[in-house]
Amino acid sequence: MFDLPLIWSFLIATAILIYVILDGFDLGLGILFPFLETHEDRDTAMNSVAPVWDGNETWLILGGGGLFATFPLAYALLMPALYVPILAMLFGLIFRGVAFEFRWRDPAHRHFWDFAFTTGSITATFSQGIALGAFIQGVDVDGRAYAGGWWDWLTPFSMLTGLALIAGYALLGSTWLVMKTEGRLGEKAVRYARVTGVATVAFIAIISGATLSLDPRFMATWLSWPAILYTAPVPFAVALAGFMLWRFLSAKMDYRPFLTAIALFVLCFIGLGISLFPYIVPLEVTIWDAAAPDESLLFLLVGTAVLLPIILGYTAYAYWVFRGKMKPGEGYH
Amino acid sequence: MVDFLTAEILARAQFAFTVAFHIIFPAFTIGLASYLAVLEGLWLKTGNDNYLVAFRYWLKIFAVAFGMGVVSGLVMSYQFGTNWSVFSDKAGPVIGPLLGYEVLSAFFLEAGFLGIMLFGMERVGRRLHYVATLMVAFGTLFSAFWILSVNSWMQTPTGYAFNEVGQFVPIDWWAVVFNPSFPYRLVHMVLAAYLTTAFVVGGVGAWHLLKDKTNKPARIMFSMALWMAAFVAPIQIFAGDLHGLNTLEHQPRKVAAMEGHYETGTRVPLILFGWPDDDAEKTKYALEIPGMASLILKHDIDGEIQGLKDWPKDERPPTAIVFWAFRIMVAIGFLMVGLGVWSLCARFIGSLYDQVLLKKAAVVMGPMGFVAVLAGWVVTEVGRQPYTVYGLLKTADSLSPIAAPAVATSLAVFAVVYFVVFGAGTLYILKLMARTPDNASSGPESGKPQRAAGTTPIAAYDTEKQETKNV
Numbered sequence: 001m002f003d004l005p006l007i008w009s010f011l012i013a014t015a016i017l018i019y020v021i022l023d024g025f026d027l028g029l030g031i032l033f034p035f036l037e038t039h040e041d042r043d044t045a046m047n048s049v050a051p052v053w054d055g056n057e058t059w060l061i062l063g064g065g066g067l068f069a070t071f072p073l074a075y076a077l078l079m080p081a082l083y084v085p086i087l088a089m090l091f092g093l094i095f096r097g098v099a100f101e102f103r104w105r106d107p108a109h110r111h112f113w114d115f116a117f118t119t120g121s122i123t124a125t126f127s128q129g130i131a132l133g134a135f136i137q138g139v140d141v142d143g144r145a146y147a148g149g150w151w152d153w154l155t156p157f158s159m160l161t162g163l164a165l166i167a168g169y170a171l172l173g174s175t176w177l178v179m180k181t182e183g184r185l186g187e188k189a190v191r192y193a194r195v196t197g198v199a200t201v202a203f204i205a206i207i208s209g210a211t212l213s214l215d216p217r218f219m220a221t222w223l224s225w226p227a228i229l230y231t232a233p234v235p236f237a238v239a240l241a242g243f244m245l246w247r248f249l250s251a252k253m254d255y256r257p258f259l260t261a262i263a264l265f266v267l268c269f270i271g272l273g274i275s276l277f278p279y280i281v282p283l284e285v286t287i288w289d290a291a292a293p294d295e296s297l298l299f300l301l302v303g304t305a306v307l308l309p310i311i312l313g314y315t316a317y318a319y320w321v322f323r324g325k326m327k328p329g330e331g332y333h
Numbered sequence: 334m335v336d337f338l339t340a341e342i343l344a345r346a347q348f349a350f351t352v353a354f355h356i357i358f359p360a361f362t363i364g365l366a367s368y369l370a371v372l373e374g375l376w377l378k379t380g381n382d383n384y385l386v387a388f389r390y391w392l393k394i395f396a397v398a399f400g401m402g403v404v405s406g407l408v409m410s411y412q413f414g415t416n417w418s419v420f421s422d423k424a425g426p427v428i429g430p431l432l433g434y435e436v437l438s439a440f441f442l443e444a445g446f447l448g449i450m451l452f453g454m455e456r457v458g459r460r461l462h463y464v465a466t467l468m469v470a471f472g473t474l475f476s477a478f479w480i481l482s483v484n485s486w487m488q489t490p491t492g493y494a495f496n497e498v499g500q501f502v503p504i505d506w507w508a509v510v511f512n513p514s515f516p517y518r519l520v521h522m523v524l525a526a527y528l529t530t531a532f533v534v535g536g537v538g539a540w541h542l543l544k545d546k547t548n549k550p551a552r553i554m555f556s557m558a559l560w561m562a563a564f565v566a567p568i569q570i571f572a573g574d575l576h577g578l579n580t581l582e583h584q585p586r587k588v589a590a591m592e593g594h595y596e597t598g599t600r601v602p603l604i605l606f607g608w609p610d611d612d613a614e615k616t617k618y619a620l621e622i623p624g625m626a627s628l629i630l631k632h633d634i635d636g637e638i639q640g641l642k643d644w645p646k647d648e649r650p651p652t653a654i655v656f657w658a659f660r661i662m663v664a665i666g667f668l669m670v671g672l673g674v675w676s677l678c679a680r681f682i683g684s685l686y687d688q689v690l691l692k693k694a695a696v697v698m699g700p701m702g703f704v705a706v707l708a709g710w711v712v713t714e715v716g717r718q719p720y721t722v723y724g725l726l727k728t729a730d731s732l733s734p735i736a737a738p739a740v741a742t743s744l745a746v747f748a749v750v751y752f753v754v755f756g757a758g759t760l761y762i763l764k765l766m767a768r769t770p771d772n773a774s775s776g777p778e779s780g781k782p783q784r785a786a787g788t789t790p791i792a793a794y795d796t797e798k799q800e801t802k803n804v
Contacts, residue, residue, distance in 0.1 A: 051448030054403060058444045061410050062436045068413060069433040072425025072500070079414025079421070080733040086415055087743050090408050091750055097404040098754050101397050105761040144422055144498065150739045292426040293502045300430040307437040314445045321449060321456050 004298060005291035008070040009280065011304065015066055017269050019059035021172065021262050026053045028173020030096055030121020031166060032192060033114065041185050042114065048180040048326045050100060055315055057093070069300055073144060074280040074290040080146040081139035082131045085153055089127035096120030122166065129165030133158030136275070137214055138282045157210055164203035168265065171196035175258040178249070180326050190249050193257055197249070200261075201242040204268060208235070211275060215283060218275050231274055238267050341732055343740040344416040347747060349714075351408055353707060354751055358402030360706045363477055363523065364530025365395050366470040368557075373466050377459065386550040390770040391534070394762055396451055401758045403444075405751075416740060420721050420731035427493055427501045427509055428483045435479035443472035474523070481522055485515035488713070488723050489583045501722070513583055517576035518713075524569045525709065528669060529702025531561035536699020537766045539692040546686050550770040555695065556685065563673035570666050574629075580716075581630055584723060586648070587716035589641045590655040592626055593619070596640040601626040606660070609652040614642060616656075650718040658711035665705040672698055 026049040036042050049056075068075045079086060095116040103113035134153035141147060174196055177189035212219050222231045241263045248256040280287045291297065369391055376384035410432070413421045449457055449465040457465070492508025493501045503509050535558025541551035581588045593609045593616040594601060603625030607616040627636040641649050672694055679685045717723055721731045 051452045054400075054444040054447050055441065057403070057407070058436065058440045061407060061440055062433075064410055064414070065429070065432050065436045068410075068421060068425055069429030072422050072429055075414050075425065076418035076422035076733075079411065080418050080735050083415050083733075083735060083739055083743075086411055087746070090411060091746060093407060094404045094750060094754055097407075098400055098758060101400045102757060102761065105397065105764070106757070145734050146418065147734070150736055292429065293496065293500075295503045295506075296426040296430050299503065299506050300433045303434055303437060307441075311437065311441045311445065315441070318445050318448050321453055 004294050004301065005070075005287045007301065008066075008291065008297055009278075009287040012063065012066045012070065013269070013273065015059055016063040017266065019056070019063050020269075021265055022056035022059060023053070024169045024265070025049070025172040025176040025258075026056055027096070027121045027125050028169040028171065028176065030117050030173075031125060031170045032173050032177070033118040033121070035192065036185070036188070039110075041188075044181060044185060044326050045177060046100065046103070046117075048176070051322045052318060053100065055318060057097070060093075070292050070297055071280055071287065071290040072292055074285060076144070077139060077141055077146050077281050077285065077290075078135065080150075081148055082134055082153060083150050085127040085131040085134065089124045089131070092120040092123030092125075092127060094120070096124065125166050125169050126162045129162035130154075130158045132165065133161030136161070136211060136272070136282060138284060141281060141284045157214070160203075160210065161207060164200070164207055167196050167199040167203055171200045171261050172258070172265070175245075175261045179255045179258045182325050190252070193249055193261075194246070197242065197245050197261070200264060201238065204238055204264070208271065217283065221275060234267060234271050234274070238264065238271075241267060338737060338741065340735060340737040340740050341729055343737055343744055344732060344735075345728065347416060347740060347744045348412060350744070351405065351412065351747060351751070352714075353710070354755060355402070355405040355409055356706060356710055357703055358398050358405060359473070359476070360526045360529050360703065361533065362395060362399050362402050363473040363526035364528075365391060365398065366466075366473045367527065368530055368534065369395060370463075370466050370470040373463055377463060383549040383553055386770055387553050390550065390765075390768075392451070394765050397758055397762050397765070399443075399447065401755060405755070408747075414733075415743075416733050416735065417721070417731050418733040418735075420726065423500050423726060423731075424487075424722060425500070427490075427503050428486060430503075431479050431483045431486070431510065435476055435483075439472045439476035439479065441472075442475065443469050446472070477523055477526070478519060481519045482510050482512070482515055484713075485518045486510075486512045487721060488518075488717055489514040490722055490725060501725075514576075514579050517572070517579045520572050521569070521576045521709075524565060524572055525702070525706050527561065528565055528569060529706055531558040531565070532669065532695075532698050532702045533700070534558045535562065535695045536697075539695035539699075540766075541769055542686060543689065543692050543696070545769070548769065548771065552686060554770070555692075559673065559676035559680075559685070559695070562669055563677050566666065566669040566673045570670060573663075573666065578630065584716070585639045586641065586644055587650065587655065587713075588630070589639055589643075590650045590652045590716055591659040591712060592630075592638075593652060593656045594626070594638060594640040595642050597637065597643055598640070599627060599635050599637045600624045601636075601638045603629065607656075609656045611646075611649070611652050616652075648719065650716050655712055655716045658708040658715070662705050662708040662712060665701050665708070668698065668701065669705075 029045050029049060033042060033045070036045055064075075067078075097120075099113045099117035099120065103110050103117065106113065130153060133155070137155060137157050139146060139148055140152065171193060174189045174192035178186060178193055181189060212222060221227060241260055245257055245260040245264070248260060276282055278286045278288070280290045369388060372384050372388040372391070375381070376388060446465040446468040449462065450469050453465065454462045486509055489512050490501075491512045492503060492505035494504050496502045534554045538551045538554030538556075538558060541548050542555055545551070577588065577591075580591075589595075590609075592601075593604045593607055595609075595614045595616065600623065602619075602621035602623045604616055605620045605622065607619035607621075609616045624634045627638060628634045630636065630638055641652065672691075675691060675694070676685065679688050679691055685691075719728050720726060721728050
């Protein structure tokens with residue numbers, strides 16, 4: 001028989017990774033919004049994601065809903081532990097989500113909705129980063145319940161991951177703009193991509209080091225012989241991706257910087273997977289302890305096997321329909 | 334006083350508040366998505382541009398309402414974990430996969446095709462655009478299917494066993510998904526969504542007809558909505574009655590609260606109005622029709638009906654809320670039927686668009702569907718108390734180990750944020766509804782980049798091209 005919890009941990013991680021990449025670039029635009037000074041640039045940036053952001057955010061529902069469905073114990077332990085960041089994220093997402101509609105419907109208050117879009121995006125990103133950090137550093141567990149307080153997530157490490165994610169999403173957002181726009185806005189985007197690219201790679205290095213010092217088991221996973229043979233290529237790949245990003249930006253490439261930024265995120269995810277496997281609540285609960293019964297896992301897997309390829313198909317189609325460069329003032333009509 | 338504000342009460346208030354806000358939007362968008370598909374279909378079939386004007390008119394409103402539905406729904410999906418983590422751990426293995434199917438079969442479908450529906454006419458052409466509209470409509474219906482399956486399972490759980498750590502474990506998925514109350518609840522809710530939308534559409538149509546009774550698109554809205562009222566509202570009453578009988582079979586406590594009955598007996602009267610008093614265990618100031626409740630519920634005037642006293646006090650729902658919410662829902666249902674019959678008579682004598690009073694009544698009835706949906710939801714959810722999974726898992730035992738101040742703070746922020754955001758959204762929707770549905774006002778405003786996120790008419794369709802083709 002298949003190891004269903006293992007398959008599902010892989011699927012949930014993939015859903016979250018897809019979410020991070022897809023919503024990452026449209027949240028990144030919100031972070032960059034204050035720097036896009038003119039209304040025209042802001043309109044162009046917003047229009048470049050308007051047809052797809054809804055689908056992007058759906059992966060967050062799949063990540064959360066999937067965790068609930070397949071690892072209910074992990075969901076029940078992590079959500080109360082991350083109570084404040086999760087709610088802050090939701091409030092941020094509410095404001096930025098409706099800003100997509102409202103800033104057009106209500107020109108008189110456009111400044112307010114632009115502000116809401118930026119603040120919402122930054123809040124959501126920072127909260128997600130904090131949640132990630134709080135997750136990696138672990139939560140107090142007693143039996144089948146969360147045993148910590150509601151401020152346990154607040155540590156220097158989680159602040160660091162919060163800031164790192166802001167830099168990372170801003171990098172995705174600016175490389176997206178490099179791909180989707182041209183002219184003055186496109187050139188601006190290249191500059192932002194350089195700054196955020198350097199910041200992102202620096203954050204990756206710092207956080208990797210900090211993670212190793214969190215628990216001796218992380219150190220053992222990465223640095224003991226012969227494991228190091230398998231783990232060492234990851235940091236080298238990160239360095240290479242950072243270098244390629246710089247090169248692509250200098251050479252005025254369109255879509256390669258965006259793909260490279262995505263590669264950085266994928267590498268970080270792989271690194272995270274190496275650190276945490278097989279835990280789903282780090283160093284406390286393994287994926288097999290937290291998994292729902294096989295009946296539940298199998299029931300959902302059957303549908304996922306059929307529906308997920310279809311979803312990927314029409315998602316790709318939607319992106320294909322709206323492919324190509326944006327021009328200032330031009331929409332999709 | 335402060336003792337009263339326990340984490341449980343606060344978490345319940347938070348869930349009630351956020352879900353009450355949320356339910357408004359799906360109730361509207363389920364109906365509106367289907368309506369848009371019908372309008373676009375009629376336009377493609379007949380080439381009559383008035384259908385297109387109506388389509389574009391409601392498409393903008395749909396975009397705003399859908400956006401608010403998405404963000405308020407996102408909140409719901411995480412609240413299970415934050416405030417109700419014990420429930421999540423215990424019931425997750427059963428309801429989690431159903432919610433997973435909702436995401437996979439419904440949310441992605443809606444979100445994936447929404448962009449094309451709103452912006453893509455120019456890029457994909459009419460046929461594929463219509464496919465996108467249909468996919469969005471199907472998505473809303475699939476969503477209703479799964480979410481009502483989950484809700485119904487929490488009301489009438491079947492197909493499960495318990496494992497050694499106290500979790501519900503599915504043993505028969507067919508029995509879980511198609512649990513005893515599910516078909517009734519699904520039909521009742523989808524019809525409610527269709528009626529809610531119909532009355533909004535009819536109210537807006539009537540509003541514009543009051544100003545100009547020759548407006549063609551407004552006539553289309555008004556007439557279609559009243560056909561809906563005339564035929565679907567009576568069907569809804571019939572479906573509601575069947576749903577009630579099903580509830581009597583599986584959740585007699587809830588029916589006793591709906592009816593305000595404390596004493597078990599035969600020849601039970603139908604209490605039209607009164608004040609159920611849980612402390613005194615009787616319904617005061619009751620206005621009754623003798624034997625009628627037995628007749629309605631058991632189809633036998635001597636039928637025995639259980640009263641609330643059959644259960645211990647701590648296993649009864651709060652009666653007055655359920656009792657009154659039920660009466661509000663039923664009253665609105667009959668008003669809807671009344672308006673439908675009235676419109677049929679008006680149609681028969683050929684004065685559908687002439688009767689000012691009928692139009693005014695339609696305007697007043699416009700928002701009533703929302704009130705009925707909320708009242709119905711209160712009946713079904715408050716009537717399930719004190720359980721989250723009826724008869725098996727108490728609400729008090731479903732809570733997260735989280736401190737009351739945390740829940741209180743988040744509740745306060747929710748209240749402020751929701752009133753700002755959804756208040757603004759409702760205002761924009763009303764503004765859109767105030768615009769006369771004709772080519773000029775629903776067309777693009779010149780000189781501005783009209784590409785709202787999802788609301789540009791020209792993005793959905795280019796009028797000039799169509800007109801040349803029709804000529």
